[in-house]
Amino acid sequence: MKHLKSFNKKAKMLDQATSQNEVEEVVAMQTIVGCTSVNDPGWEVDPFGGLGSLCQPMESDLYGCADACWWPAQVPDTMVNHTAFGDTAPKANEDWRKIDSVFPEE
Amino acid sequence: MNLTKIFKRAALASTIGAAALLVGCGTTNTVTEQASTTINGMKAGGHEYILTVTRPNQLHIVDTETNQLVRTCDVPGIFGNGGIAMSPDGRIAYVMTNKWEDIYGFDITNCEIKFSAKQSYSNVQVKSFISMAVSADGKELYTVQNPVRKLLDRFETMEPRLAVFNTEDGLNAKPVRTFPVDRRITKIGSMQNGEVILGGGDLKAIDPQTGKVRLIKALQNWDRAPDKWVPPDAFAMHTMGEHVGEFIMPYFTIRWNGAPGDESQADFLWGHVRIDTKTGKVESIETVPFEFIVFNWVTDPNDKDILYGSFNQLSKHNVKTGETVKVQPMDHTYYNINMTGDGKTIYIGGTSSDISIHDAETLEKIGSIQLTGDMSTSDLRLARLK
Numbered sequence: 184m185k186h187l188k189s190f191n192k193k194a195k196m197l198d199q200a201t202s203q204n205e206v207e208e209v210v211a212m213q214t215i216v217g218c219t220s221v222n223d224p225g226w227e228v229d230p231f232g233g234l235g236s237l238c239q240p241m242e243s244d245l246y247g248c249a250d251a252c253w254w255p256a257q258v259p260d261t262m263v264n265h266t267a268f269g270d271t272a273p274k275a276n277e278d279w280r281k282i283d284s285v286f287p288e289e
Numbered sequence: 290m291n292l293t294k295i296f297k298r299a300a301l302a303s304t305i306g307a308a309a310l311l312v313g314c315g316t317t318n319t320v321t322e323q324a325s326t327t328i329n330g331m332k333a334g335g336h337e338y339i340l341t342v343t344r345p346n347q348l349h350i351v352d353t354e355t356n357q358l359v360r361t362c363d364v365p366g367i368f369g370n371g372g373i374a375m376s377p378d379g380r381i382a383y384v385m386t387n388k389w390e391d392i393y394g395f396d397i398t399n400c401e402i403k404f405s406a407k408q409s410y411s412n413v414q415v416k417s418f419i420s421m422a423v424s425a426d427g428k429e430l431y432t433v434q435n436p437v438r439k440l441l442d443r444f445e446t447m448e449p450r451l452a453v454f455n456t457e458d459g460l461n462a463k464p465v466r467t468f469p470v471d472r473r474i475t476k477i478g479s480m481q482n483g484e485v486i487l488g489g490g491d492l493k494a495i496d497p498q499t500g501k502v503r504l505i506k507a508l509q510n511w512d513r514a515p516d517k518w519v520p521p522d523a524f525a526m527h528t529m530g531e532h533v534g535e536f537i538m539p540y541f542t543i544r545w546n547g548a549p550g551d552e553s554q555a556d557f558l559w560g561h562v563r564i565d566t567k568t569g570k571v572e573s574i575e576t577v578p579f580e581f582i583v584f585n586w587v588t589d590p591n592d593k594d595i596l597y598g599s600f601n602q603l604s605k606h607n608v609k610t611g612e613t614v615k616v617q618p619m620d621h622t623y624y625n626i627n628m629t630g631d632g633k634t635i636y637i638g639g640t641s642s643d644i645s646i647h648d649a650e651t652l653e654k655i656g657s658i659q660l661t662g663d664m665s666t667s668d669l670r671l672a673r674l675k
Contacts, residue, residue, distance in 0.1 A: 193443075229582070236582045238622040239601055243641040246344065246665035247624060250369050262388050262416070266367045273344040273662030274642045276621070 242276040259285040328380070329398035331359060333674045337629055338397065339636050340382055340670045341644065342371030344662030348384055350397050350672075351636075353629050356646055356656050362400035366391050371667025374421045374430070375531065376456070379672040383423060383430055389416045392432065394456065397672060406454055406462045408432065412439045413447070419526060419666070420477045422485060423456070424497070425566075430454040431485050431497060433474045434467070449474065451485065453497050468500030476525035478536040480566045486536050488525040492562055506562050506573055508540060519543040521560060524584060527639075532630045532671050533590050536564040539583060539598070542575055561586055561596070561608070576611035584624045584639075589649065590632040599626040599637045603645075603652050617652035619645065625669040638669040 189198040229236035238244030246269060249258045259265035265285050272278030326334045332352070338359070339351040346368040350360040366387025374383045376394075381403055383394045394404030408415035413436050420433035434452045438445040449472050452464040476488030484494040487502070490509035495502045508521045521540035530537045539561045547554030560575035583598030594609040601622055605614040624639030628649060635647040642663050646656035 230579075236601060238640070240621060243621045243663075246663050247622075247640050250665045261367075262369060263414075266388055269344065275663050276641055 240276065242279045245275045245279065245282075328674065331398045331674060335379075335673050335675060338379070338672045338674060339627060339638075339644070340373050340375070340397070340668075340672055341625075341638050341660070341664050342368070342373065342384055342386075342667040343642060343660045343664050344368045346386060347661055348373075348382060348395055348397075348400075349660055350382075351644065351658055353634060353636075353671075356658060358658060358660075360397065360400065361661070362395050362397075364395075365393060365402075365405075368665070370419055371665065372417075372419045372421050373668040373670045374423045374528075375670055375672045376423055377425060377427045379674040381427075381456070382670075382672065383421060385417060385419070385421055385432075389418065390414075392421065392430065392454075394430075397674070403459065404430070404454075404456055404462060405460045406430075406464075408434055408452070413437070414439055418475045419528070419668075420474055420488075422477045422479045422528065424479050424483065425481045428456055429497065430456050431477060431479070433470060433477060433487070434464075435472075451487075451495055451497065451500075466497065466500075468495060468497070470495060470502070474525075476528050476538060478528050478530070478564075478566060480536075480564070480569060482569060484569075486564060486566075488523070488528075488536075488538050490523070492538065492564075505564065506571055508562070516549045517545055519545075526666075527585050527625055527668055529585055529587055529625075529627055529668075529670070530563075530566070532628055533588050533593075534566050535588060536566055537586050537588060537596075538562050539586050541579055544575070559583070559606075563588070574608060576608050577606045578611060578613070580613065585626050587626050587628050587635075590628075590630055592632075597626060597628065597635055597649070599623045603635065603637060603647055605649075605652060615652045617647065617654070624666070625664070627669045627671050629671070630673070636669060639664045639667060644669070 189195040249261045252262055259268040261268050271281045337353045339353055342348050346364040348362040348364055349358055352359045364384050364386045369388050370385055372385035381394045382397050383392055385392055390408050392406045393402050396403055415434045415436045417432045417434055422431045432452050435449050436447040448469050450467040451470050453466040454462045455465050471489050474487045474489040478486040485497050487493045487495055491507045492505040493502050494505050508523050519542050521542045523538055523540040525538050539559055542558055542560055544556040557579035558575040559577040559579055563572040581602055582600045584600050586596040586598050589595035594607050596606050596608055598604050601619055603617040603619055607614055622640050623637040626637050628635045633649055635649050636644055638644040642660050644658040648655050
């Protein structure tokens, strides 16, 4: 933060908070703004360094990860912002071709 | 109880009922219920059913005797998470729906909605992460609420709380009491003494009358030498253990037998905390080698030392000896597992759209039930319809 200058009110509040070491005021955001704020890298391989213990096949696991706001990469957030993402595909392993991409609303 | 005894008891009950009518005492309804072993065509008297929720948003009820789908109820709202908590009489299934926010209580014998609660209100969005339980007497429903106030310029993250609902309040019920609880609580259960088990970083119990919290078992904050043990990583997702009256939560840890970080001399272990919901007795043990991932354990009703787990394999373990007794590869990933009260049949679900049925002795697959959509994060619960 040494070379950054806080510009607006919120940035100044953040600057003040970090300078006071008030880290306990930082709380998880996943329930607020949706899953896409949660990126959990490192799970591309299993605990043994391979792929065998990852969910199989990936399509079966799609909703299990998106619904719970957890995925090693980013998927549409079904909990808050893109609730209709899977409406045309109730069975992901059979219907995954029907699943659309999600684009920002204009 | 055999059939002859049932008929004899029914005949006796009918005689008593008729006599009661003669003296003007209206006990005939009770007599009718006792004489009947079905409710709306579903076997009762302790008959067991497996329940789960699938996309697009439906509650499914499977008869464990025939392994047939006997009823499907449409759940209001958008799917998610599909959590289920059963009333003690096995008749009302409380389902978490509408993006992990609303609860609907279904009479599983006819799909009638007997209870509902919308947890979000005004500009406060309330999510419950699976955390839902019914009191031992069936009178109260508990959820852990994670509220956030959506203001015009910012989000205000509010304190998590245990919400208490009266199940008799019916539709559009509101919490009658709330108490502050820790963050990151996902798996809760009820004990016979009235306390609610809070499964999070550590295992705690809260008195839902007073809000008083006590520690059951420290996990994330356990008091073990850091150069000997890695703090446990608990997977507190689905609640289960209803078939034997327990609350069980697996965790992963590492025991450093040499220098910390020396994996060649370390033991990678599954542990669990198991709470007898009747007596409150707590067991915590790490013996099962971490050979593969499981999401949940269920206890063999006939031998408490035997646990079953599922994920990409169905596995059977002896927690006393640490022996992996049997392993059965699965067709795909299954998050969830449960079994019948007689310990003979295992049901594996969650994730995809089929429930896989297995013989508990051999782990061989003996059947499959196709459902309308993916179970994703849904519960797989056992109901004993009284």
